[in-house]
Amino acid sequence: MWRYIVRRVFLQGIPVLLGFTFLLYFVITIAPGSPVTHLRGVPNIDQETIARREAQLGLNDSFPVQYIKWLGRVLRGDLGLSFDSSRRPVAELIMERMPATIILSLSSIILAWAIGIPVGILSARYQYSALDYAVTFLAFVGISIPSFFFGLLLLYVFALKLNVLPAGGFFMAGEARTFMGYVRYLLLPSITLGLSDIAGIARYMRSSLLEVLGQDFLRTARAKGLAESIVLYKHALRNALLPILTLMGFTIPFIFSGAVIVESIFAWPGLGSLAIQAVNERNYPVIMGINLMFAVLIFLGNLIADISYAVADPRIRYE
């Protein structure tokens, strides 16, 4: 199993991560304006000072050299300073916002699995029933409704009209962090963020289970007189869940993409809303840092998905 994981990390994960940083660095460098542009506007500044500053920042180096130097700094945890007046280290800003995004993403992933899997099982169990058709139709609705529209609808109904849940935000200053408090703040954003995954997982679970149900070893299980529920939940489900595990790694980028919109609707103090703010201020060091952070989070998420797959499927371990 370890060989499998090591291979996944070193042959696939790390090259993709490095390739991404290279692409990102390239895109940011071709952005109009350089880090010394703002100096040109400063009165009483001579060309010499600007040139010195450029040399200091390493802007005279060739692109690959600049990239390697930058990568070296990143590996030491130095993401530079924010462009705005605070001049705070980007790493600090990101660490401040990270917990909120992690909590939101995890809770919507849990929600998606906790709802999607049972719904998919029921749908497959009662294939071609009214329930099955309803699930299939609702799954289409789930993947088609824009998250911002769905989020605004939830906000409108539950926060503004019924007034039962907060209209966004995540714990006011000094508010006690109770479990019910978490539930109240997390409920609407997590449903909004998780909806399309609930739909996707239910659909995938259904077809995966139906495929397994058609296989020979299940006919054997039935033939030897096992009860249908044991056939379904013990024999079929184990095998049907396997391919679903690979979905986990696959859905993580979508969750983070969605987080940007959901955080912006619900005023959620996470990386997504920081990204929007940074983008609107053209705050490149922060944009860069957030992109990197997401790349690392996805890398880790894929790693977890790979490991759980290897644990669940003995065939992988001895490959």
Add this chain to the structure above:
Amino acid sequence: MRKVWRRFRRNKLALAGLCVLVIFILSAVFAPYLAPHDPNRANLRERNQPPSKEHPFGTDDMGRDILSRLLYGGRISLSVGLVSVGISLTIGLVMGALAGYFGGAVDTVIMRLADIFYSFPFLILAITISAIFGPSIYNTMIILGVLSWPGPARLLRAEFLKLKTSDFVAAATALGASPSRIMFRHILPNAFSPLLVSATLGVASAILSEAGLSFLGLGVPPPAPSWGNMLNRARPLHVLAGMPWMWIPPGLAVFVVVLSINFVGDGLRDAFDPRQDQSQSYE
């Protein structure tokens, strides 16, 4: 083709989706004739009006007619969807064909590149690029198109790997056809149906992405109306709570169009390949 249409017609949802879609397309094409007002003419005396006879869907915070903006917005949303899928298909076609036909190092490099694009949160990259180059309709099309090439590329690569070893390719090679002729004249037409399905579903997700970007203020910039940026204007809580006519119609429009396209795409998939279970893929 006739058989495909017959199978497609049997799928009620797909047929309904197609009808709705045709209505939306026609209303976008004929927007100049259908719109009761100029979509961009502000009228400060008629700001924030609820739906009335004069303005069936009401007016926005600048007194512009919502129905007219909705119709014109459809033009922008649909064309961004179509053009960006055109871009991603073109890039994906070339990349996928090269990877699948030549294999080896070419394949490895292209597919790793696809992994990079694929494994990254699309929207974060999209807002980053949009921030760098500045939001505009054309940039939105290009960003969405360039970022979604790995989908069609992977699909085409798989088709190429499957068809490369078939007899008709061997025959064409024996007759001395050049690689590009084999790739694009012989193999490509055979990969038509999966590509059409993926392109259809691609339009749906491009429309969703455009609306998302514009909603965040980084897609189609105002004053041009797009469904996404119309929703963006409705974000202040007092508008959300008190003036639902400003945000429910554009939100519904995106939802209904995307739902219809997804139904059509799914129906096409079944019609082309009746053996496959309809819920086989995960979008």
